[in-house]
């Protein structure tokens with residue numbers, strides 16, 4: 001029996017990277033999927049790929065900073081597939097780069113609007129649809145950067161710490177309704193988000209990420225999709241309020257980034273947008 005047979009999921013940020021890998025995995029496990037992302041080209045391709053493998057999937061252009069757009073993606077799931085079982089708040093970007101003093105208030109706010117406010121809105125609007133069917137699973141993508149300073153850019157790291165705390169507070173409030181709320185804290189995952197920041201593309205990213213954690217390879221979208229599948233499925237029926245670390249052992253200890261701490265983030269102050277756009 002497939003793990004998500006008959007379930008319906010909305011996945012934000014599913015046009016690329018770990019969101020796209022998760023959409024493919026959920027579809028293969030029997031779920032119907034709404035792919036919600038700013039990037040129409042990648043999103044349509046992801047939906048097509050799921051359909052070609054026999055699943056129900058649609059793309060809905062969504063900006064997670066816009067409350068009506070998030071609600072629209074959830075409404076689409078209910079209208080198209082009849083229910084909402086799983087909400088995966090995964091959309092993201094690097095956002096404000098640079099030192100604390102060089103970070104503008106505007107770029108701080110833009111980073112938080114996508115990484116934290118977008119997750120809050122995703123949780124908020126998933127609840128009524130899940131309540132109607134007696135429960136559900138809400139998953140959000142945080143980061144190891146939300147657990148430890150220096151593992152990501154400043155505003156990004158603080159927003160991801162917020163996602164972890166939001167997860168716990170929401171889990172307390174929603175447990176009695178059988179709505180589970182968890183987040184995933186990925187380590188270094190080889191996705192377009194990382195490619196944006198490492199000159200030299202995929203081989204250079206591998207060279208950097210293969211050696212920062214005890215398991216000597218970069219993480220993949222599929223590594224995160226596996227964790228999301230566990231949290232989405234009934235296998236995790238008694239799991240809520242967790243921040244699941246999926247990082248090849250990076251957070252187990254030792255010297256972060258093999259002694260080259262923060263090297264990827266020592267960049268001039270600038271805005272780093274969605275990975276499909278050029279910075």
Ligand SMILES: NC(=O)c1ccc[n+]([C@@H]2O[C@H](COP(=O)([O-])OP(=O)(O)OC[C@H]3O[C@@H](n4cnc5c(N)ncnc54)[C@H](O)[C@@H]3O)[C@@H](O)[C@H]2O)c1
Nearest residue numbers: 013016017018038063064091092143186189191193274275
């Ligand atoms: N790659 C890593 O090493 C890593 C580590 C920890 C956490 N993360 C987090 O994982 C999540 C997925 O990132 P990824 O690495 O797969 O990157 P990615 O760039 O491949 O995918 C992110 C997706 O989010 C979408 N997006 C960006 N802004 C959006 C918005 N306002 N509304 C809707 N969609 C938007 C992008 O278009 C893109 O498709 C992000 O939340 C990121 O912060 C990444």
